[in-house]
Amino acid sequence: MTIQIEIDGVAVTTEEGGNLVEVAAESGVYVPTLCYLAGKPALGTCRACSVKVDGRVVPACTVTVTEGMRVEVDAPETTDMRKALVEMLFSEGNHNCPSCEKSGRCTLQAVAYELDMMVSRFPYQFPERVQDHASDKIWLERDRCIFCQRCVEFIRDRATGKKIFSISRRGTNARIEIDVELANAMPPEQVREAVDICPVGTIIEKRVGYDDPIGERFYDIESIRDRALERHAE
């Protein structure tokens, strides 16, 4: 069924039941996302897509559009909120873009550029996080983990459906973990999928690095906003 919603004061006609991130993109409005993956159940962990729906702040990735919905994406308050959440991520972990293998294809980096983040308003925590090299094919660079849970939910052992990645501990002590036995059983294409699904440089494939030169990677060439909007224009 066709419905009408309003995004930043502009009437948008769309199909009922769509995801707000997608509906916004179709109408040319970019909503930054980190944990959200099109076509997968919303994780709602990063909150970076927070917008106002009928006056309430909600993550757009969890919203299914309904008739008459009033959405505010570009209001000063919501824009600053999203930027603050991204800044929080930079202050809680150790994100050194120039030395990171993921630079140029890192969602966090691309979103930070897109939101004009220069420096985090929050004090940098410089946590001590230990890397995990135990698996044969994957190396976990915990400094960069943003706990989006993409790998936890969507990368599973093909035979048993068991989780390969998990989070241990809680709060600021939360830690991404890898089941070494299951990880060693991952076929090469699943390892690649895990690397690609990671929005930062936490899941890194061993023995493969800098395959594309930095400066020629997809976010180096085209902004995350343009890529997101183009996907819908096609």
Next chain:
Amino acid sequence: MTHTAVYRSGRVFFGDEIDYRALLDRCLALTPHEVITAISDSGLRGLGGAGFPTGTKWRLCRAGAGDEKYVICNADEGEPGTFKDRVLLTRSPKQVFSGMIIAAHAVGAAQGIVYLRAEYAYLREYLEQQLAELREERLLGDGFDIRIQSGAGSYICGDESALIESCEGKRGTARLKPPFPVEYGFLGKPTAVNNVETLAAAARIMDRGADWFAAMGTPESKGTRLLSVSGDCAAPGIYEIEWGTALREVLEMVGADDARAVQISGPAGEMVSASADADRRIAFEDISCGGSFMIFNAQRDLLGVVRDFMQFFVDESCGICVPCRAGGVVLREKVDLVIDGRADQSDLDDMVQWGRIIAQTSRCGLGATSPNPILTTLQKFPEIFRNRLQQQNGALLPSFDIDTALSGYGEAMAQLVEQETR
């Protein structure tokens, strides 16, 4: 067993012994619709703190898809300062279990779970024995039974969706809502999660009648509630008060002569002033209260209290969402700056702005309420913050210590000199 003084009771809780057989025989003879109507008519609202109308919750759960439904008693009493559920479970377990049996009849559940917080593990054997007695009396076990599930010591599992995750054997993290547990709860089935006190009240309502209950309280908050009173007063303990009782009356009742502040509903609630808020009423329409009532006199260091509460949220954040996980720490650091006398006005402004962002963007109630110790205390007692502020002197913030900031450079240079002269 622990012994906690119950100072005022008698109407809904701890009063006359209920004839459970007669009560349950009568309730089970009613249609579920009649039970739900009675609970709705009584005006009972969830006494865990959120205040959702209990009758509506049961009706939604009953209307949920499928025949498999669950009722869960939330006995994960984790809000600092509350101990009323512990006392109810100790003194009136059968009133609570009767409430569950009535709820199960109303929603159509065959199984009930008591989610017992880890710290109450010592109660488990006693509660199992109470359940066994109910089974012997054939009040349980015939179409509906109750099992006890122990928590593992996490505050977040007081959130009904995190509690359900924990019941399923998963990590305790709040689910995205909607869907709410009444549609998609335990094992994906419609589930009614009610607080211990709510279930006990439901049993009494079905015993004494909806009108009797609704005659007490205020238009938006019917009946009575239990307060867990602690802190600077002559008689800490459990008090049953009618909703609508003024703060002043409670303070007089408990012998809090020199109270300065009261933390209502625990760290997640609000700090109120014993003088400025004295005439305000404990009710959903004024001072909403989840049962925790902590009194502080003028000798107490309220900033230290705020700091401890912020640390509590840092410790208890499950870590699944960014604002609660990363934001709690930076807020606590700001309180530390104030305590250390290294903050200026801009730090207070940051706390308010950042607190608002965390409150609005967090995934669940834990994060949404975590800035409250700062925001509500700053509102009621701004002087305790302002008295410790420094004036910014020149271009540098008072929180910036230039010697510390440059010390790394000095150390590195010293090492370099040592290497080069070797």
